[in-house]
Amino acid sequence: MRPRIERVDLTDSVAKREVEDFCHGAGLPKFAPIKGNVLAQFAMRDSENDIGAVARLEIILDHPFVEEVAVRADLRRKGLGKKMVGEVLEEARRRGIRTIWAMARAPNFFRGIGFGEEPDGEFRAEMIEGCEKCPDYLRVCNPVLFKKNIDK
Numbered sequence: 001m002r003p004r005i006e007r008v009d010l011t012d013s014v015a016k017r018e019v020e021d022f023c024h025g026a027g028l029p030k031f032a033p034i035k036g037n038v039l040a041q042f043a044m045r046d047s048e049n050d051i052g053a054v055a056r057l058e059i060i061l062d063h064p065f066v067e068e069v070a071v072r073a074d075l076r077r078k079g080l081g082k083k084m085v086g087e088v089l090e091e092a093r094r095r096g097i098r099t100i101w102a103m104a105r106a107p108n109f110f111r112g113i114g115f116g117e118e119p120d121g122e123f124r125a126e127m128i129e130g131c132e133k134c135p136d137y138l139r140v141c142n143p144v145l146f147k148k149n150i151d152k
Helices: 013-025 080-094 107-112 122-128
Strands: 004-007 037-045 051-060 063-071 099-104 144-149
Touching: 004 080, 013 037, 013 051, 013 063, 037 080, 051 080, 063 080, 080 099, 099 107, 107 144, 122 144
Parallel strands: 063 099
Antiparallel strands: 004 037, 037 051, 051 063, 099 144
C-alpha cells in the first residue's frame, strides 16, 4: 500500500493526541498549543498506518498559516514536507485564500518551496510572543516569518 494523505479530525481526542505525539517525536516543541483556528489538519500515513508526516492550515491573528509541518526522521529528504505543504496550499486555494504565511524553524525549507521572507516588524513580534519560554528558542530555533502568494 502506498502512503496516503488524509484529513485528521482534531475534535477526536485520540487523533489529536496521535498528531501531537508525532509532532513532538519529530522535534517540534511539545508544549506548542494550537495558536488559532485550525481549518484543516493533514497526516500522511505509511503502509503500516503510522503517521509519517503532518501539516495544517490554521488562522492565526487573522492570517492563514501553514503550521506544524513535520516529517518522521526516516522519511526526510524525500519530498514529503513539500507534498504536505502542497496539500495545505490546495486546501487554502479551495477556501479562496490567496496569500499564506509560515513561521519557520527551518527557513531554508520554506525558501526552497517559494516562500519569501518577510521583514521583522510588529506582526512577527506578535507571532513569536511566548517563544522565549521554549528551551529551543535561539538555540535550534530562530523563527523566520514567511509569506507566499498562492494565486493560480
